[in-house]
Amino acid sequence: MSVAIHQSAIVSPGAHVAEGASIGPFCTVGPNVTIEAGVELISHVSVDGHTRIGAGARIFPYASIGLAPQDLKYKNEPTRCEIGPRTLVREGATIHRGSVGGHGVTTLGADCMIMAMAHVAHDCTLADRVILANNVMLGGHVEIGDTVFVGGGTAVHQFVRIGRQAVIGGMSGVEADVIPYGSAMGNRARLIGLNLIGLKRRGFSRPEIHALRAMFRLLFREPGIFADRLAQALERYPGDAQVAEVLAFITAASRRGLCKAGRDTAAEDEDEAAA
Template sequence: MHAAEEARSTVVHPTALVAPGARLGQGVVIGPWCSVGPDVTIEDGVELISHVVVDGHTRLGAGSRYFPFCTVGMAPQDLKYKGEPTRCEIGAGTVVREHVTIHRGTATGSGLTKVGQNVLIMANAHVAHDCVLGDRVIIVNNVVMGGHVTIEDDARIMGSAAIHQFVRIGHAALVGGVAGVEADVIPYGSVLGNRARLIGLHWIWLRRNGVQSDEIHRMRKAFLTLYPKNGCAEDPFSVRLERVRTEFGDNPRVREILDFIDAPSRRGLVRPARQDLERAETEGA
């Protein structure tokens, strides 16, 4: 065997159990005491380090890595689930750390739990049935989410946050540690608190990703128009929303926020507390 071919060969540890029917790509490494079900597809270069369980109609994307005692594609924790052949998909380059649980979808939901590419899910996190995580999302230790949660690209969910079922977390949003999120978080929004409240925009992400100061300043003005210091005392939210649409709707990131607000929602929006609006007025300047 040539060196290049040997480097791409699949290695299955003698203690691992790979069911007949499982499809393994090139260069796959299945470590000690792993279990792979018959309907699982594992793409090229995937590594199951040890004691990993993958079941159901599950696809693991190329180059993704799975650390000990995580489970992927197991049956959902939903009493209505009757064993239907629902699915779970993990994107290329994603890393799933120790004791993470990712459950497959339900027939009463979308039928699919999907995690995007280059996602990092840290230890002890739970991704419930029918959740959809975008690309480059970071889920920190002990985060839990109910079913049908959507987390868009580049979002950051800090440690021990809890996300209610059907909540949407917008693009590049930041959820603070130990926050209880009961409603949707706008794109670029930053939320914090035992019952999460909106404290401003995710300025750090914007600066680190090359958004220019003039655009950040414009986004800040749009945010403060939508959520002024005097709250709802002046105009109702619908009026402020139309004002932002008229004055700032030409900005692509502001338009992204507006489109998110306009989209159907089961949970409504996380809103600021009044004391947080004073903070938002000074940050991002």
């Protein structure tokens, strides 16, 4: 297999481009970039910095990857950007490299989809199968677990954590951490329940879903002091892996605190009863 580089593309001599990669018209690739096998830069793509694009990724026109972070403290240090295999980056999306004030690297996992005009800021960490819909804006240092969906137009504050299998409704403003398997939406975002549709689609059993539902009601619907309810949950579910994951997320160190529960809805109650 050969490397296909369009005659109008500019690929710096120091760049490493693997066999089977394709670099389309008017793309620019910096000297410290590694492009792995089967990557396709469709056209008008800019990749710079110490950036690695994983095998089979596809980058659509006018996307910008690995350029300097929007951080006034950044002084052109050799920080990095890592894009996982088979990830799709759609038109006009921007993914900036890390900063020395953070991890020094911005990371996207495998099989992610970053839709048009979305922004992933410096030092963000996205696990596998994360989907950011159009115009999502991630501030710096955001951490997102695997198989999370973030709806279009949502803004996520810097240092926020979003646990795996969570879903964020479109046009939300997320200022605080969202638990794994949670469903949050609104400006400012509040927990409205669990991501029950996602749990069913991904094969979670009825007992697993029922345990998560009971845990959610105890923590976020029952009266009393939250710390006391959390202590009850820790005692009540010692052997449940999913519940333990949520509780570990809640008790871990956080810069932003926990996203609070919002209103009850009839639809939520119906969905939970069906689960």
